[in-house]
Amino acid sequence: MPLSQKATIHDVAHHARVSVSSVSRALNNYPHVSEALKTRVVEAAEELDYQPAFLAHSLRRGETNSIGFLVGSIANPVISTIYEAAAEALATNGYAVTLVSSRNQADLDSACLRLLASRQVSGLIVSSASESPEPARRFIQEANIPTVMLDRAPVEGERVFAVQSDHASSMRKAVRHLVANGHRHIGFIGGPQGFYPTQQRFRAYQEALAEAQIPARGELIRFAAFTEADAFAEALLLMRNRPLPTALIVAGNIILIGALGALQDRQLAVGRDIALVACDDIHLTQLYRPPVTAIRRDLNLLGKTAARLLLQGIANNGNRTDRVIKLPTQLVIRESSDFLREA
Amino acid sequence: MPLSQKATIHDVAHHARVSVSSVSRALNNYPHVSEALKTRVVEAAEELDYQPAFLAHSLRRGETNSIGFLVGSIANPVISTIYEAAAEALATNGYAVTLVSSRNQADLDSACLRLLASRQVSGLIVSSASESPEPARRFIQEANIPTVMLDRAPVEGERVFAVQSDHASSMRKAVRHLVANGHRHIGFIGGPQGFYPTQQRFRAYQEALAEAQIPARGELIRFAAFTEADAFAEALLLMRNRPLPTALIVAGNIILIGALGALQDRQLAVGRDIALVACDDIHLTQLYRPPVTAIRRDLNLLGKTAARLLLQGIANNGNRTDRVIKLPTQLVIRESSDFLREA
DNA sequence: GTCGCTCTTGAAAACGTTTTCAGCGGCAGA
DNA sequence: TCTGCCGCTGAAAACGTTTTCAAGAGCGAC
Numbered sequence A, B: 001m002p003l004s005q006k007a008t009i010h011d012v013a014h015h016a017r018v019s020v021s022s023v024s025r026a027l028n029n030y031p032h033v034s035e036a037l038k039t040r041v042v043e044a045a046e047e048l049d050y051q052p053a054f055l056a057h058s059l060r061r062g063e064t065n066s067i068g069f070l071v072g073s074i075a076n077p078v079i080s081t082i083y084e085a086a087a088e089a090l091a092t093n094g095y096a097v098t099l100v101s102s103r104n105q106a107d108l109d110s111a112c113l114r115l116l117a118s119r120q121v122s123g124l125i126v127s128s129a130s131e132s133p134e135p136a137r138r139f140i141q142e143a144n145i146p147t148v149m150l151d152r153a154p155v156e157g158e159r160v161f162a163v164q165s166d167h168a169s170s171m172r173k174a175v176r177h178l179v180a181n182g183h184r185h186i187g188f189i190g191g192p193q194g195f196y197p198t199q200q201r202f203r204a205y206q207e208a209l210a211e212a213q214i215p216a217r218g219e220l221i222r223f224a225a226f227t228e229a230d231a232f233a234e235a236l237l238l239m240r241n242r243p244l245p246t247a248l249i250v251a252g253n254i255i256l257i258g259a260l261g262a263l264q265d266r267q268l269a270v271g272r273d274i275a276l277v278a279c280d281d282i283h284l285t286q287l288y289r290p291p292v293t294a295i296r297r298d299l300n301l302l303g304k305t306a307a308r309l310l311l312q313g314i315a316n317n318g319n320r321t322d323r324v325i326k327l328p329t330q331l332v333i334r335e336s337s338d339f340l341r342e343a
Numbered sequence C: 001g002t003c004g005c006t007c008t009t010g011a012a013a014a015c016g017t018t019t020t021c022a023g024c025g026g027c028a029g030a
Numbered sequence D: 001t002c003t004g005c006c007g008c009t010g011a012a013a014a015c016g017t018t019t020t021c022a023a024g025a026g027c028g029a030c
Helices: A009-016 A020-027 A035-047 A054-061 A077-092 A108-118 A134-143 A167-180 A196-211 A228-238 A253-265 A283-287 A299-315 B009-016 B020-027 B035-048 B054-061 B077-092 B108-118 B134-143 B167-180 B196-211 B228-238 B253-265 B283-287 B299-315
Strands: A066-071 A096-101 A123-127 A147-150 A160-165 A186-190 A221-223 A247-250 A275-278 A293-296 A324-327 A330-332 B066-071 B096-101 B123-127 B147-150 B160-165 B186-190 B221-223 B247-250 B275-278 B293-296 B324-327 B330-332
Touching (some): A020 A035, A066 A077, A096 B077, A108 A134, A160 A299, A167 A196, A253 A275, B009 B035, B160 B299, B167 B275, B167 B330, B228 B253, B253 B283
Parallel strands (some): A066 A123, A186 A221, B066 B123
């Protein structure tokens, strides 16, 4: 009997000729409820197609069972893949997730967090990409909401956790790989300088260059905003310098797209004129001709781990085993870089 | 003075020495509130950093100001781009959106809708991709929640709207383009047969073939699930047939990825051995060598329009001007198909 | 002086749950 | 028989708002 108006717990109580409190107890499997009453209530609830009102339930319980997820841009395929994995894990645990995107705008993420907090979310997963993340970080510290920083700098706080990818180790491998193939002029295009993964990758790039005793050429290092157009422009600027770099590392999938466009524009043949290493192993890297060397990571695992950590953080208020988890990455060498530079 | 415990309206009332009802009226800009009282309340609220409790507010108001967004998979870059546009428009109107993905699982979307409805969302945007969408459609009809079907079959219902892309017209153009270049064996790989855009595209494909008086070869038509692996397999199967198709239309970005892999596997040179037309103009189509002819649409507009339609549907309970809006698409011809087939 | 109207404010009801408190009947132990 | 406990149930409080109802004050019109 599907009602047009939703049935409340009072209707069920009336229909089963018991009190509202008994209905609540019966449906929530509380102890001290007689079998007879329970079956009567369950039947009545079924007949009226009773669904507890979420708002009233949450208000009383003080718990929304929903998670706020803040991203820089969900249109980024890496982020959306991670999101899907995390959301699935959260959904199977009874949480719904409200997703908000700061659209990579520097000062918006703090407002987005405030919005999510005002929605009284039970937990937060933060993967925004602000250039200057300080206000957001402060807010997270003060809000006292269980939070997982996803591939971002950890934040001090009782209930704040972090899941990261080990960008550095694969980046060092990538540089060593290029050096071993005879490259000494290795360009680097990153995302914004304040962006955590870019920082990690850039530092590793510098360390590996130093380790190989290759003097860094500052003019071969550029940082782009999160748009293909900007990445394209920065790549063109980078290519103005002489001697030309013989290898290029692009730190991010948007950057890769812009850089590929620029290389095509300059008529530089990837895998022959210039070696290319990307930092996200998206479809493009595998389908491009020649296939592009890339740093791969298990995005599914990343999302699932973030969800698990957050759920733990929500449950065990204090028991913090791992505050920050670092997941492995691996360098997948393909034709774009797998050739010896002619001397 | 940021409190660790959140301030309630009672605290503000006490602090300003007025009643709770006055606080509510003052902060919500109700008429008949004296200036003196108003400023006193505003000051107190500011001092206590008072934020109205979302749950209580919504419970009383009977309005959550949140939108449920159901997708087949947010990892699909087309969907995530549409989502971002829609979510932005909704956010600027004060709505938060909770995103749930049915992960392209046939029977999950109905459950997802039920979940969203139980969260008492103010509106729904539905772009799931079930093979058999009937239960979900019935639910939407009965739920009486303002709903926008996004690039999906319209649903009868007082408060149900639809935004679509005009897949058919560009698909006809694509077939004519191929025919004009001398192709008579044109393969087609779509998504699942129950999937609305695939249906539209397939019908247009058939119509255009008939119009050119080209007999359809059923063995050149295949439908794949929403995975690259399946698209890859279907493409390989398609390529078993003799005579080989000289042109291939792939209806969807996941399909494109699988098909490109299969063509590479078979060592068929796109743009020479075989002409290729894709149905989503993603980065890959532009960066691939040769660039791939594709049907382009304004994803941003699609998302924005869906948001606008939904907001209208929520506001004017009855005034339904346009029930279904169809947005244009355009065929972008690139090297993958822009050559004459040798006779 | 009384009526009626408007402006302003507070008390209390309402939203739909969960949880606390209290009461009742039965039953074991003294 | 009385006391105390336990199992079960209902009444009512509570969650934090918004909205309704009522009432006091001020004031002009009769």
